[in-house]
Amino acid sequence: MTTPFTCSLAELAQRLGATLVGDGERRVSGLATLSDAGPQDISFLANKAYLKYLAETRAAAVLIHPAHAADCPTARLELDNPYLAYAQLSRLFDPFNAQIASGVHETAWVAEGVSLGSNVSIGPQAVVEAGAVIGDDVVIGAGCVIGCDSVIGEGSLLHANVSVYHGVVIGARAILHSGCVIGADGFGFAHDGGGWHKIAQLGGVILGDDVEIGSCSSIDRGALGDTMIGNDVKIDSQVQIAHNVQIGDHTALAGCVGIAGSTKVGRHCMLGGGVGLAGHLTICDGVQVTGMSLVTNSITKPGVYSSGTGAMSNALWRKNAVRFKQLDDIAKRLARLERDNRT
Amino acid sequence: MTTPFTCSLAELAQRLGATLVGDGERRVSGLATLSDAGPQDISFLANKAYLKYLAETRAAAVLIHPAHAADCPTARLELDNPYLAYAQLSRLFDPFNAQIASGVHETAWVAEGVSLGSNVSIGPQAVVEAGAVIGDDVVIGAGCVIGCDSVIGEGSLLHANVSVYHGVVIGARAILHSGCVIGADGFGFAHDGGGWHKIAQLGGVILGDDVEIGSCSSIDRGALGDTMIGNDVKIDSQVQIAHNVQIGDHTALAGCVGIAGSTKVGRHCMLGGGVGLAGHLTICDGVQVTGMSLVTNSITKPGVYSSGTGAMSNALWRKNAVRFKQLDDIAKRLARLERDNRT
């Protein structure tokens, strides 16, 4: 059990560069939505859809844009981007940080000659193999395995049961969630007419700084040359990144995305849940793809892209899906009718 | 190696509340399909499609509905729901249960002050962190990691290499399969115009009673407030449940389903394999969605829903898929022709 973090409104205003209206001495110990907040909590208004909850909030104070200040029934911290301020405060109130023990746990196994930075935490039953380099302030959770010669940048946090293969380079301040696998072999085989011959995957994986990888996601190592994930790239759970993919800085991939081999995704892109990108494509900067779309061609203009069809009742869908198989025929018949009508 | 379980037909009839027709002393040691069963096995007829195998079955006895009793060439246990009876018997014949050792394995690591119920089994190399509460008759498999302050309800079974984060509450009789991850961070970031700022995920995950989670599935913790999985919810492998999702009692999700943040799924729903639900939706009770459908709007009526198109030959598909991009144009041209024809 950990002692909850508490903080005065004045302190919070100072941290956030906000204008405080209300009692600066008042202390808060939690962060909650407008409707759930109690008198010990601070809350935030980041979306007009929640304005309806503002009048009745029981929060001690609200992070709010000056434009809505007049509607706030309680103390407030005024600033331009309340959602960003919420993000900043959320990290103060996270009990997880207080639970991390420092040092190498007695049941962990660290090979001789591993380079350990200062203030490193290696959890129970974790394994760090020969030649690995672990930066300052790194946390390696219980049951993690760090392969030979891999490098974990300073301040990175690996939750329990993460697998990092050999020869992987992870930048500073990464957050890797349980069950994710960095550096497994890409899917490469040569065919001899009868069967498959494995192509050893000799490249590595390079993660930039400030990368987050969700639970049970896979980032495969390169065949020749490395798979490269840029700085500040955020990857959700259940994602598959194949060998030699490159992802530009600040790009975000939602859950269940799959990217096939050698595709390059630009900077500041956003791929919705379940999106699939075929191999060997180039997606330019600033592209958004909506959920479950399939992309089989390169994209050269920023913008929003989609494919597929939305759900409808199964009875209606059955009729329409059958017609999809006749669509080319329908188009030709329509063109014929148009010709006939013209003459 | 474990001694196989054996049981007399009379005992089985009593357990199941079935009417036995045949020799009650006869013992069986296995459960098999009608076509695979040998003379030591009991079998079942739960689907008319398998009636053709009934006449030639070598099973010692068959679980069968009275309507088909006349066709049964061997001893039979008559009851109304043979498939349910098969489910009940299957658990008797599962060798896995006999393989579980009790007690804390010598290579496991359990933090001081963890609350352990009676008859708990903690497997080799498992980790239970500070403040966790482990109920009676819980089995924690080899290599599992249970985070700080998490609660595992009585009778729950965690197979090998499950990761449970801190502050997660799991009800009674859960079954969690290997590689699943309960309580990883939801995918939440604020954007400052240039890049991403992490929103600490301060909520937890609450699983009701009798929940099963498949291998390599992810149930993310809430941002504020908890992700909630109801009682008797069954979740298959490779499923992604995002932060603050709520799933009603008795709902079943097949493999590879993805549900985006804050969506609420009702009770008694069934989502087929690979279905994707967008975020912030409400799906009412009693909804079925067929495989690989994308749902981007809330559903307010029970029923069956679908999207997408079925597979066809690639040559035909190429022609039709091109026409899909012209569909709005086709519809407009058709309307124009109709107008022209009318005048």
Place this chain on the structure above:
Amino acid sequence: MTTPFTCSLAELAQRLGATLVGDGERRVSGLATLSDAGPQDISFLANKAYLKYLAETRAAAVLIHPAHAADCPTARLELDNPYLAYAQLSRLFDPFNAQIASGVHETAWVAEGVSLGSNVSIGPQAVVEAGAVIGDDVVIGAGCVIGCDSVIGEGSLLHANVSVYHGVVIGARAILHSGCVIGADGFGFAHDGGGWHKIAQLGGVILGDDVEIGSCSSIDRGALGDTMIGNDVKIDSQVQIAHNVQIGDHTALAGCVGIAGSTKVGRHCMLGGGVGLAGHLTICDGVQVTGMSLVTNSITKPGVYSSGTGAMSNALWRKNAVRFKQLDDIAKRLARLERDNRT
């Protein structure tokens, strides 16, 4: 750190059965693409698209088809299938093999009576439960768990944190990547009108020889009878194989594929990324399915199959996707117009 492997061109030519043109004494220590190769590397030309890089390659030698020999500016190894030769060489240059320690690691736990072949390597924190049979030259990575009575065939390599349940049979020379789970319960429940009753999954999983399974993939055990994966089957990451699926020899499944229960896939099939197969289907030999297609009917003719629609701009897509819901109506109206025009 491992000493890099080096080899003379003459030796390589002999291993590959290639015709060497150039200095046989020259030694190489790496393998790289034509454009990345330096003077210590060997390279290959396996695709005409890369011919443009041939003239300026700095490689010590190139694996090349005799048809292109005249264009090669450096030493060459001529052979009919340079891509296959690249696959063969790649395994020589893989540093991973040199990093494997032999013997049972001091922190591993192996149950009494486990059968261990010769030259077995069991990594740190790994677990091998009672009754398991581990073949000669098997490598079990750090943190792996092998369940009771499972069999691992000779020469198989399990990377870190693989979970193999009880009663699973894995053939020779398997490669299992981190986070994959072999033998978790299939998704089977009987419904009693109110809720779900678990069907214990009494079958196992049988993997043939030369199977590779990607990271975080799930191969579920059979309900009754086994899930069966043929010889030389290659399965990528994030794949879900449900209970009682059968996959024929030499078939390859790309990332994120999902196959529902009891479906049989033939030999020499290739399923693209994200493909979904419904349950109880039969897919004949020699079928290819393109990425993200949904297959809901059996396929009886070899060939290439597809479904879905490709991505387009969201603005265009919105118009067309709405029309998809009217497609049956459009088809009927077109037929009516045709009738009217004829009369």
